[in-house]
Amino acid sequence: MDLFAFKTLLFLLSFIGCCAGTDILPTGPVDAILGRNVTLKTLLDKPEFSFLVWNFNGGTEAVNVVTVTKTALKVNPDYQGRVSVNRTNGYLTLASLKADDSGDYSLTLTTETADTTTGEIKLRVLEPVSGVVIKSSVPEAIEKKDTVVLTCSAKGSFLKFTWLNGTTPIVVDGNRLSVEGKELSSALTIRNVYRTDLVGPIYCRVANNLETENSAPFNLTVYYGPEAVTITPSKTPLVLKSGTNFSLTCSAVSSPPATFTWYHNNTIMEIGGPLLTLEKIKEHGLGDKEEPYMCKAENTKTKGTVASSAVSIRVMEGISGVTVTGPKAVLIADNSTANISCQAAAGVVEKRSWMKDGKPLAASARVVFSSDQSSVMINPVQKEDNGEYKCELSNHVSTAQNSYKMVVNYGPEAAMVKGEEKVEVNEEVTLTCSAVSVPPANFTWKFNGTATNVKGPTYVIPGAAYKNSGTYTCEANNVVTGKTTMHTHTLSVNAEGTLDGLSDGAIAGIVIAVLVALGAAIGLIIYCRQKVPCKNEDIDLRVESPY
């Protein structure tokens, strides 16, 4: 086989292998942007040629673009200034691409021996991606009801559309979310749109093989609600003190924000706004009874109205002006009756309790409470009934109290005189009289049965004389009860020195006492020996003289 035949075979094989010229041109197509430059590359490396020809076929007929010989470069006048060829590798560069530069380019290489190699490649001149805009079928939408169709349109060639939710591509399910693509647009259909669907923001990304353009961020307001309509506080029932700064607050999840109306007993109250104050309840003449209140939230866009649960409220006045009234008359033990009553100037009293001197006041045969506990009758009063009576009134919202001090007059009880019974002449004598009494008793004194002009609890004789011997009677008198008690004391005034020494009887008494003490001490010592240790206190014996 000669060389020519071999080359021809290779040439033919190259046609069989694929398409023409895989040897000298890569597979296409080559994409390029309108108005820019493109270089059609070859697979050649310093080829030997006598002619290198680039032809172009736009669909009708082939035209020569450029022909390169060893020495010259001949450019078709239509391409003048737009074309260059690199002799080293045969690359063709076309500048300022026009739309009708799209088509098939062929490269033919002819050697000196007239061997010809041909290759072909397709060039696509793409219009740049531009004017990417999203338009919505509706300016606003209502959640779970409306269908929103977003249309993305753009200019360019061979466009591919992608929808982005923020930065992540939107995954369509063909059901609630679906996409329909056309050559220059894409429509994203969202059925029963959700509030979160279109806040992404949404972008439309349009691309060809060479370029990518994003739309401006797009979002659409989706109205929803009202939902979760709640009243706070919701604890029910609520008993509130009138005049306090209190209000019920209604809230709802809603877009646009809900408008609120208030209802009492399921009847509209003509109060708008999220707050229902105690003041407003009063203005409506309500609140005295425990009755239900609720609010309704309405969304002007979705036209939805939702009611809250009901909260029962009762407004109660606080208790004030508590007075405890006791008897005005003077009370005398065993003879008077006392009625103590407790009243409030304002407020509903729900509970009353009574205390006497800090302890609960107990009912008894003498102490009887009225059925509503508003008063207590003590009949008859006794000296133990003296003291402070506290009355405490309370209701759900307040507690108030006051007290009354009751004085029961009694006595005097048995009078008592303390003082010397035997004195020597010239010694001082002080007699003191006492008697338990309310009010304190007045004291008068009698000597030997005859009134003296001494008044008051003490009777003092600065220096006793023999004539002072006799009986001293103290009379205790209570002006209120009118009672008098008395006690008689005997004084003997003796000669000087007669009371100094000890009488025979006294001496005998002391001797006996000493003996008794001694006997006890011996006994204790024996006891301690048997039972050691013996504590000191056990031996601490005191011998007390009766004098």
Ligand SMILES: *[C@@H]1O[C@H](CO)[C@@H](O)[C@H](O)[C@H]1NC(C)=O
């Ligand atoms: C032609 O191609 C060769 C090899 O790729 C390169 O080195 C040379 O710079 C190119 N010449 C021109 C004028 O671009």
Ligand SMILES: *[C@@H]1O[C@H](CO)[C@@H](O)[C@H](O)[C@H]1NC(C)=O
């Ligand atoms: C395109 O080619 C023209 C002429 O060959 C040249 O002036 C211009 O700089 C080139 N532009 C680019 C982007 O390469």
Ligand SMILES: *[C@@H]1O[C@H](CO)[C@@H](O)[C@H](O)[C@H]1NC(C)=O
């Ligand atoms: C966009 O993303 C949010 C959560 O990030 C999602 O709730 C919403 O449904 C998405 N929108 C679409 C159209 O897929």
Ligand SMILES: *[C@@H]1O[C@H](CO)[C@@H](O)[C@H](O)[C@H]1NC(C)=O
């Ligand atoms: C889109 O979102 C921006 C900011 O997140 C907001 O200012 C704008 O009002 C929104 N537009 C629409 C139509 O919801």
Ligand SMILES: *[C@@H]1O[C@H](CO)[C@@H](O)[C@H](O)[C@H]1NC(C)=O
């Ligand atoms: C009632 O209380 C609220 C907050 O608890 C306060 O903003 C408001 O000023 C108060 N009103 C009055 C009259 O004190």
Ligand SMILES: *[C@@H]1O[C@H](CO)[C@@H](O)[C@H](O)[C@H]1NC(C)=O
């Ligand atoms: C509220 O309803 C209750 C029971 O349904 C009724 O007894 C009461 O009178 C009503 N109150 C007002 C102010 O209508």
Ligand SMILES: *[C@@H]1O[C@H](CO)[C@@H](O)[C@H](O)[C@H]1NC(C)=O
């Ligand atoms: C005390 O109250 C009772 C019953 O209310 C009444 O019968 C009685 O007369 C009252 N006594 C006095 C001393 O007020």
Ligand SMILES: *[C@@H]1O[C@H](CO)[C@@H](O)[C@H](O)[C@H]1NC(C)=O
């Ligand atoms: C008795 O004593 C009281 C004070 O305790 C006094 O006010 C009253 O005048 C006295 N009465 C007589 C009769 O002395």
Ligand SMILES: *[C@@H]1O[C@H](CO)[C@@H](O)[C@H](O)[C@H]1NC(C)=O
């Ligand atoms: C008082 O009475 C006593 C005995 O009863 C009598 O001894 C004494 O002399 C009397 N004193 C006077 C001053 O009367």
Ligand SMILES: *[C@@H]1O[C@H](CO)[C@@H](O)[C@H](O)[C@H]1NC(C)=O
């Ligand atoms: C005590 O009560 C009786 C009648 O029960 C009366 O006659 C007498 O005056 C009363 N005494 C006083 C001190 O009030």
